Amino acid sequence: MKKKSWMLLLTLVLVIGTVLAGCGSANETNTDSAATAPGTTDNGNASEPAATDANLAADQTLSLNLTAEPPTLDPAQAQDSQSNTALRFMYEGLATIDAEGNPVPGAAESWDVSEDGLTYTFKMREGATWSNGDPVTANDFVYAWQRVLNPETVPAPVYAYQLYYIEGAEAYNTGETTDFSTVGVKAVDEKTLEVKLTNPTPYFLGLTSFYTLYPVHQSTVEGNNAWATKPESMVVNGPFTMTSWTSGSEMGWTKNENYWDADNIKLSNITATIVNSGATETAKYQGGEIDYAGAPTGEIPTDQIQPLSQQLADEFKLTNIASTYYYEFNTEVEPFNNEKIRKAFAMSIDRQSLIDNVTKASQTPAYGFVPTSIAGLNGQSFRDMHPDSEYFKEDAAQAKQLLEEGMKEEGYTTLPPITLLYNTSENHQKLALAVADMWKKNLGVEIQTRNEEWSVFLESRKTGNFQIARAGWSADYNDPMTYMDMFVSGGGNNNTGYADPAYDKLIEEAYKGGNDLEKRMQDMADAEKLLIQENMVIMPVYYYTQASLTKPYLKGVTTDFSGAIDFTRAYLEEH
Amino acid sequence: MARYITSKLIYTLLSLFILITATFFLMKAIPGDPFMSEKEIPAAIRARLDAQYGLDKPILTQYVNYLGNIVQGDLGISMKKLNQEVSSIVGQTFGVSLRLGLIAVVVSIIVGVTLGLMAALYHRKFIDSAVMIIAVIGIAVPSFVLASLLQYSLGLKAGIFPITGLRTPLGYVLPVIALSAGPIAYIARLTRSSMLEVLHADYIKTAKAKGLKWPAILWKHVIRNGILPVVTYVGPMTANIITGSVVVERIFGIGGIGKVFVESISNRDYTMIMGITLFYGIILMAARFITDIVYVLVDPRIKLTSGKEG
Numbered sequence: 001m002k003k004k005s006w007m008l009l010l011t012l013v014l015v016i017g018t019v020l021a022g023c024g025s026a027n028e029t030n031t032d033s034a035a036t037a038p039g040t041t042d043n044g045n046a047s048e049p050a051a052t053d054a055n056l057a058a059d060q061t062l063s064l065n066l067t068a069e070p071p072t073l074d075p076a077q078a079q080d081s082q083s084n085t086a087l088r089f090m091y092e093g094l095a096t097i098d099a100e101g102n103p104v105p106g107a108a109e110s111w112d113v114s115e116d117g118l119t120y121t122f123k124m125r126e127g128a129t130w131s132n133g134d135p136v137t138a139n140d141f142v143y144a145w146q147r148v149l150n151p152e153t154v155p156a157p158v159y160a161y162q163l164y165y166i167e168g169a170e171a172y173n174t175g176e177t178t179d180f181s182t183v184g185v186k187a188v189d190e191k192t193l194e195v196k197l198t199n200p201t202p203y204f205l206g207l208t209s210f211y212t213l214y215p216v217h218q219s220t221v222e223g224n225n226a227w228a229t230k231p232e233s234m235v236v237n238g239p240f241t242m243t244s245w246t247s248g249s250e251m252g253w254t255k256n257e258n259y260w261d262a263d264n265i266k267l268s269n270i271t272a273t274i275v276n277s278g279a280t281e282t283a284k285y286q287g288g289e290i291d292y293a294g295a296p297t298g299e300i301p302t303d304q305i306q307p308l309s310q311q312l313a314d315e316f317k318l319t320n321i322a323s324t325y326y327y328e329f330n331t332e333v334e335p336f337n338n339e340k341i342r343k344a345f346a347m348s349i350d351r352q353s354l355i356d357n358v359t360k361a362s363q364t365p366a367y368g369f370v371p372t373s374i375a376g377l378n379g380q381s382f383r384d385m386h387p388d389s390e391y392f393k394e395d396a397a398q399a400k401q402l403l404e405e406g407m408k409e410e411g412y413t414t415l416p417p418i419t420l421l422y423n424t425s426e427n428h429q430k431l432a433l434a435v436a437d438m439w440k441k442n443l444g445v446e447i448q449t450r451n452e453e454w455s456v457f458l459e460s461r462k463t464g465n466f467q468i469a470r471a472g473w474s475a476d477y478n479d480p481m482t483y484m485d486m487f488v489s490g491g492g493n494n495n496t497g498y499a500d501p502a503y504d505k506l507i508e509e510a511y512k513g514g515n516d517l518e519k520r521m522q523d524m525a526d527a528e529k530l531l532i533q534e535n536m537v538i539m540p541v542y543y544y545t546q547a548s549l550t551k552p553y554l555k556g557v558t559t560d561f562s563g564a565i566d567f568t569r570a571y572l573e574e575h
Numbered sequence: 576m577a578r579y580i581t582s583k584l585i586y587t588l589l590s591l592f593i594l595i596t597a598t599f600f601l602m603k604a605i606p607g608d609p610f611m612s613e614k615e616i617p618a619a620i621r622a623r624l625d626a627q628y629g630l631d632k633p634i635l636t637q638y639v640n641y642l643g644n645i646v647q648g649d650l651g652i653s654m655k656k657l658n659q660e661v662s663s664i665v666g667q668t669f670g671v672s673l674r675l676g677l678i679a680v681v682v683s684i685i686v687g688v689t690l691g692l693m694a695a696l697y698h699r700k701f702i703d704s705a706v707m708i709i710a711v712i713g714i715a716v717p718s719f720v721l722a723s724l725l726q727y728s729l730g731l732k733a734g735i736f737p738i739t740g741l742r743t744p745l746g747y748v749l750p751v752i753a754l755s756a757g758p759i760a761y762i763a764r765l766t767r768s769s770m771l772e773v774l775h776a777d778y779i780k781t782a783k784a785k786g787l788k789w790p791a792i793l794w795k796h797v798i799r800n801g802i803l804p805v806v807t808y809v810g811p812m813t814a815n816i817i818t819g820s821v822v823v824e825r826i827f828g829i830g831g832i833g834k835v836f837v838e839s840i841s842n843r844d845y846t847m848i849m850g851i852t853l854f855y856g857i858i859l860m861a862a863r864f865i866t867d868i869v870y871v872l873v874d875p876r877i878k879l880t881s882g883k884e885g
Contacts, residue, residue, distance in 0.1 A: 065828075068838075072657040079612065155657065156623040158616050174619040226658045247659075247667045248830025249740070275739055275828030276838075279723070283731045284828075287738045455607025455843055462615075472613070492615030 057553065057572040061269040063290045064567070065281045065298045069248055069274045074228035075214035076148045076157045081296045084564055087211045089240040089253050089270060094122050094141065094193070094208040097566075099558045101375070101478070103205040107136055107215065107237060108193070117200030117515050118167075122193040128260045130217050131241045138187035140215040140237075145185055147221070148212060149173045154225075159212040162476065165204060167196040200514030203479040210477070239265045239568045249274055266556075266571035272297075282308070285549050291572070294548030295321075296563050302427055305361050305547050315549045318362050321563030322373045322475035323544035324483070326366065327420070327435075327468050328461075331537060332497035334416045336467055339535060340406030341415075345468070346539040347392055348399035348442035349435055354541070358434045359427070361547055366540035367391045369473075369528055370480045373543075373561040377517055382480045386525040388540070391533040396442040403443050418447040422470035423457040431541070432470065461495045469495075471538070478561045480524045481510065487531055487538075498537040503530050551575070583867070587860045594856045595645070595849070599638055602848055609654040609843045628654060641849065650853070651846040655839070661850035664835060669817075669854070672824070672831035675741065676817030679751045683758035683816075684809060688802070690759070691766025695801075698771060706763055713760025722753040722826040739828035750827045754820055758812050762805055770801040803874055810866030814859045 070083040075091055078084065096106035105111075108122040128136040148157045149172050164170045167184030171177050184196030197204060207213060217235040220227050227233045231242040239259045244252035253270040256262065273290070275281055278299035285293035294300045300308065309316045329336040329345075336342050351365035364372055368388030376382035407415065420436060422428040432449045439445050452460060461469050473493075475482045485491070488507050489499035510523040531537050546563045553575035558566045610616060610624050625631040629640060644651060650661035694706040729749060730738040737746045773779065774797060782792045819833025832851065839847035871877055 069656070071655050074657065077657050151619075151623060154627050156620050156627060158610070158612075158620055158624070160620055161617050174617075228657075229659050246830060247664060248835060249671070249828075250830070273740060273828055274830060275825075276834070277825050277828070280726065280739055280826055280828055283726060284738050287731045287734065289738055453607075454841060455611050456605070458611050458613065459606040476614075492617065493613075 055573050056266065057574050060267045060572055061271065062267050062292075062554070062567060062570060062572065064270065064272040064292055065284060065290050066251075066272050066274050067276050067278075067281070067298045069251075072228060073234065073242070075211045075216060076144070076153070076159075077155065077228075078211050079158055081564065084211055085297050085567075086251065086272075087214065088564075088566060089238060089568060090234065090236040090242060091211065091214040091238040093210065093214050095205050096209050097206065097560055101561055103209060106209065107141075108208075111205070117202075118197050120195040120197070120204065121188075122195070124191040124193065125260060126191075128237065129258050131236050131256050131258050132217075133258060134217070134235075135190075136215060136237050137190045138193035139190070140218065141193050141213075142185055142187050143218045144214065144216045146180055146183070147216065149183065150180075151175045157212070162207065162210060162212045165197050165199070165201045165207070167198050199511050202514055202517060202520075203477050203481075206479075207477055240267075240270060243269075265568065267567070270567065279304075282549075285551075291551045291554045292548065292557065292567075295546035296565055300547045300549065302360065308547075308549065312549060314552060317548050317550065318545045319548070319559055319563060320364065320371070320373045321544050321546050322371050322478070322482075322561050323472060323563070324366055324369055324371050325363075325470075325472050325541045325544060326369070327539045327541065328471045328496050329468050329537060329539065330464055330466055330495070330497060331535075332464065333467055335406075335410065335412065335418065338406045338410050340402045340409065342536040342539070343392070344399040344403035344406060344443060345439065346536050347394055347402070348396050349438045349541075350394060351541060354431065354434055354438075358430050359542065361545050363542035363545050366543050368532060368540060369538065370483045370524075371475075371543040374475060374480055374483070375478050375561065376480075377521055382521065382525075385521065386528070388532075391529065392536070400443055403445075415445055418445065418467055420447055420449045420468050420470075421457065421460060421466040422449065422451050423454050424451045428470055435541075464495060464497065466495075468539075471495075472544075474544075475562050480521070480528075481507075484510070484524045484527050484531075496537050498531075498535065500530060500535070503527050506530070583864055587864065590860060591853065591856050595642070595853060596638075598849060598852045599641065600634075602843075602845060603634055603637075605843070607843050609845060611843070645853070650850040653839075653844055653847050655842045655844040655847070661846050664847070665832065665850055665854055668819075668830055668832040668835045671741070671829060672819035672833060673817050675747065675750055675754070675829065675831065676813070676819070678747060679754035679758075679816050680809070680813050682751055683755040683762060683812070684805070686755070687759040687762025688766050688805060690763040692770055692798070692801075694763065694767040695770035695774060698774075703767075706767070710760040710763045713756045713763075716756070717822075718753050718757060718820065719822040719826065721756055722749070722823050725749045725753060726826060741829060750823055750829060753823045753827075754816055758816070761812075762808065765804050765808060766801060769804045770797060773797050773801045776800075799873070803870075806869055806873055807866060810862045810869075811859075814862035818855050818858055 066082050066085070068080075068082050070078070070086045071080065072078055072083060073086060073090070075087055078087055092106045094106055094108040094111070095103035098104045105125070107125055107128055109125040110123045112121045113119070122138070124136065124138055130136060145163060145166075147153055148160050149163055149169055151173065160173045161170075164173070168177070168182040169184070172180060172183045186194055188194050201207075215237060217237075220233060220235040224233060231245050234242055236242075236256065237259075239256055239261070240253035241256045242251065243254045244250065251272045251274070255265055255268050259265065273284075275284070278301040281290070281293050281298045282300055282304055284290045309318075329342050331337055331342070355363050355365060366388065368383070368386075368391055370382050372381055372383045374382045376385040407413075420432050422432050429449075429451060436447050436449055439447060457469075460466055461471070473483060473486065485507050486493045487496070487498055488494065488504050489501070506523045506527040510520045510527070513520050513523070532540065550557060553573040554570060555573060556570040558569070560566070608630065609628075610621065616624075622631070629637055632640070650665070653659050653661055653664060656664060690706045690709070694703040697703050726738055726749060730736050736749050737743065740746050741750070779792065779796055782796055819831040819836070821833040821837050823829070824831040824834040835847070836851045836855075838844075839851060
């Protein structure tokens with residue numbers, strides 16, 4: 001046992017060294033999301049039994065760690081999971097997501113959706129107020145959304161495109177018109193907000209819980225650029241107000257007594273340290289300095305996942321999250337312009353063995369693009385409705401044959417040199433080497449691996465300066481569309497050069513046909529089939545999990561389909 | 576003296592100018608930019624961001640604008656920590672690194688000189704060997720190993736010190752040890768060898784022969800002369816430590832300037848990179864300058880001259 005922990009320490013030390021040596025990869029899982037649509041997921045977590053006041057701890061202060069300081073606490077500017085966690089303490093959208101993943105009334109107490117699925121009418125909650133006592137009105141939402149879309153806002157909010165579902169929003173944001181009345185959002189009166197959409201969007205209610213759509217307090221925001229950088233100038237409508245922020249070290253929140261549901265908020269304070277080291281965070285957790293460790297707020301080092309899952313079996317949890325790990329082919333360069341060669345590469349690795357021996361966090365082998373936790377219809381997940389096992393099978397012998405056929409088609413006697421590109425990180429490196437080894441064994445091909453620092457890597461991928469590259473994609477909202485619209489011809493995130501009118505048409509129909517839910521799902525499944533089964537534009541590897549540790553006395557923490565976490569209804573038991 | 580200071584000052588400014596120029600163009604030459612993300616930003620929004628931060632202008636124009644702003648004392652606004660002034664981030668985080676660093680410097684000097692002196696006085700005895708073994712270990716063990724070991728053993732297992740943070744005075748203990756171990760070892764070795772030299776010098780024999788008391792000789796002659804090499808080393812060392820150790824700050828979760836600097840590079844936060852580089856430059860030059868002056872005060876043999884008269 002002694003020996004083991006020293007070995008562990010040694011590994012830890014080496015890991016830190018490596019991480020520091022290539023300190024570029026921290027951003028990689030940073031893009032994030034939170035919106036959810038009806039009928040969701042089984043992943044995760046739990047509605048805990050209600051707290052009885054008797055066993056509540058006297059000190060209801062929750063201690064956390066964040067791996068990075070949230071770059072901003074302005075809902076309009078946020079784009080990352082750290083900001084998401086912090087903003088959730090402080091703001092509430094029209095809807096919020098309950099433990100089962102369904103949208104439930106938040107700042108709006110009820111809503112109506114028109115027959116055609118295009119018009120949403122939200123009734124604002126009676127008695128909902130800002131932390132300074134002002135009522136939360138429909139105008140606050142109009143103001144906040146206009147601010148996100150307004151081309152004059154500095155800096156330009158990147159996630160403005162999360163509002164493009166609203167009629168006229170894109171035209172206003174790109175400056176085609178300067179008339180905000182053309183945008184489909186208006187306050188009918190103080191208490192009624194009307195929103196018109198371009199297409200019926202089944203996941204729109206889920207989106208209203210996303211931070212980009214949070215309200216902001218107009219008189220606080222106007223005329224003060226730095227309002228969201230100081231605790232004292234942030235007026236919020238959520239369960240907690242920010243009370244301290246020491247740059248780079250610590251943040252603190254206190255319960256907002258003016259919050260409409262304050263009776264159900266048990267935590268009195270939340271403090272978060274900012275430590276960007278998984279090893280340190282895990283040590284803090286074990287030493288009792290924090291009550292929760294791991295994703296999405298922090299990180300548990302990969303090497304410690306297995307030992308911790310045994311030592312702290314009751315506190316350790318792996319959750320499926322809506323993210324896919326894959327390799328993408330550049331279909332415009334040799335040799336991956338040949339479909340058979342692409343298929344040969346995808347079929348000749350053993351995903352389960354990679355998961356058991358390399359990534360070691362019980363990920364799910366992926367043969368499709370849409371991960372298991374994304375919702376389909378009627379309480380089923382999309383993956384249950386359309387299993388990815390149909391798309392292709394791992395088969396070394398057939399792969400070898402496909403490779404030979406492909407080479408004949410291209411007139412190769414030997415394959416051109418191939419380089420697999422990944423962003424600098426120990427985990428990506430391990431996987432890349434293992435995959436290269438499987439290709440060598442099963443296909444007899446020698447490939448090079450190359451790593452690049454995160455920004456350099458993004459640039460290489462964007463400019464098509466790769467043959468095959470590592471990629472990951474996490475959901476913006478709980479619908480397959482957040483994955484499938486990525487590979488339309490010329491799409492901003494489509495680096496593969498894949499352009500297929502049939503694919504584009506399916507996606508377009510799914511966009512427009514939001515009212516026929518069955519057909520919409522089928523269109524997206526057909527598109528996925530084209531993308532992978534027919535053309536193998538990308539080579540899926542696994543669907544992500546996230547590892548976390550929760551102290552046994554911390555209850556009421558919920559995680560949604562994407563892995564985003566909600567501490568606002570948490571409480572601490574006597575311990 | 577005045578002449579010396581003036582010429583020093585001119586060199587310093589020139590060095591800073593070269594530093595700014597080189598950093599600016601190198602930084603622009605690395606692929607990537609602050610607004611790059613895995614999820615592509617729509618072109619219209621991207622173009623607006625570039626315009627708002629002046630990144631749409633030719634690089635030379637950006638450079639000239641930046642120089643103009645610096646001359647007016649304006650380091651700009653961080654591109655990643657939205658709406659936060661570079662100068663205020665530098666100020667806040669440097670404060671943390673400075674406090675920790677100065678404690679580490681003082682500890683290094685006191686412990687290092689004491690150990691070195693002991694080793695010299697008990698030359699070839701047990702204490703000497705012990706000190707030298709400690710010194711070799713101190714130099715050989717990298718700070719991230721030492722920091723992790725300390726954190727694991729004294730923080731997590733023994734529970735004597737907090738694992739992270741500087742909230743209590745106890746919190747300073749482990750980071751200070753991790754920061755000062757290397758310098759202590761180096762100073763101890765420096766002191767030892769220079770003291771040994773001094774101890775064998777003729778003027779010490781003379782002093783002894785004159786019948787001066789040993790403590791007086793030790794203080795007035797041995798230490799004062801033996802400390803000179805240490806003074807040379809202390810300047811750069813101080814600059815080095817107070818500008819924040821990335822490794823130690825990261826392991827102990829300290830919100831210092833070293834951590835911010837590394838983050839700003841991987842984020843391509845242009846204004847932060849420039850601001851902190853410039854700030855580091857000034858600190859380093861100041862440290863050298865002060866070392867030169869102190870050297871003169873300690874060692875009367877050296878005169879401040881700028882060239883010909885020397």
